[in-house]
Amino acid sequence: MSLLEDLKWRYATKKMNGEVVPQEKVDYILEAARLAPSSSGLQPYKVIVVSNKELKEKLQPIAMNQSQLVDASHVLIFAVHESYTEERISEVFRRTVEERGVPANAMDDYKKMLWGLFSSKPQEYHINHAAKQAYISFGMAIAAAAEQKVDATPMEGFDPEAVDKLLGLEKKGLKSVLILTLGYRDDQNDWLVNLKKIRTPKEEFLITLD
Secondary structure, three states: OOHHHHHHHOOEOOOEOOOOOOHHHHHHHHHHHHOOOOHHHOOOEEEEEEOOHHHHHHHHHHOOOOOHHHHOOEEEEEEEEOOOOHHHHHHHHHHHHHHHOOOOOOOHHHHHHHHHHHHOOOHHHHHHHHHHHHHHHHHHHHHHHHHOOOEEEEEOOOOHHHHHHHHOOHHHOEEEEEEEEEEOEOOOOOOOOOOOOOOOOHHHHOOOOO
8 A cells, every 4th residue: 555545544543452563563663763864863862662561551640541551552752862962963973974984074064063053052942853853753653653554643642751750761861752652443442433534625735836
C-alpha cells in the first residue's frame, strides 16, 4: 500500500487490545524515528521505550488516565535535551567528519557559527527548538507505524514534570515532550474506530502562489 493509503488507515486509537507488537515492527518504527531529519543533524532528543507493565501502569495516572498507556504494547516517550551545549554539538560534528572521512576541521566554521547562534539564546529557546525537531521524528514514527499496520496514539495530555521524575529524565538533562503508544486497536470497544477521518478540504488547506 502507498503511504497515503496507510495514512488514511491510521487514526488516533482510543482503545487498544493489549496484543504485543512484534519486536521487528517496533524496531522498524524506532529506526524511522532515528533516521528522521533534524536541524543541522543535531538530533537533540531521545526516545525512551517502555514495555514494562508496572511502569506503564505508573505512567497512566500522570497521563490523564488514558487507557492506551496500559493497553499498548509499547510506550515511546520523546524527550529533548534541556539545552544545546558546545560539547554535544562538537560531538555530532566529530562523528560526522569521522564517518564521512573528511578532514577533522572541515566543519569547524559551521560548528562555530551554529554554537554562536545557540549560545546567545535563553534555555526556553533551546527547549522549543529541540521540541520542534522531536516532532519531526515523532511524525516519522507515526507514519512508519501506519506502514507496519501498527496502531499509534499521539499524546500531549500528560504531566511532563511527573513523567520526567518517574523516568529519571532530570538526571539525564532531558525533558519529555511527547508520548506515542504502539499497539493494536480494540475493534469492539474503541468508539472512534469506524468513524470517518475528517481533515480540512484540500482547496482550503492549500494556498498556491502561481
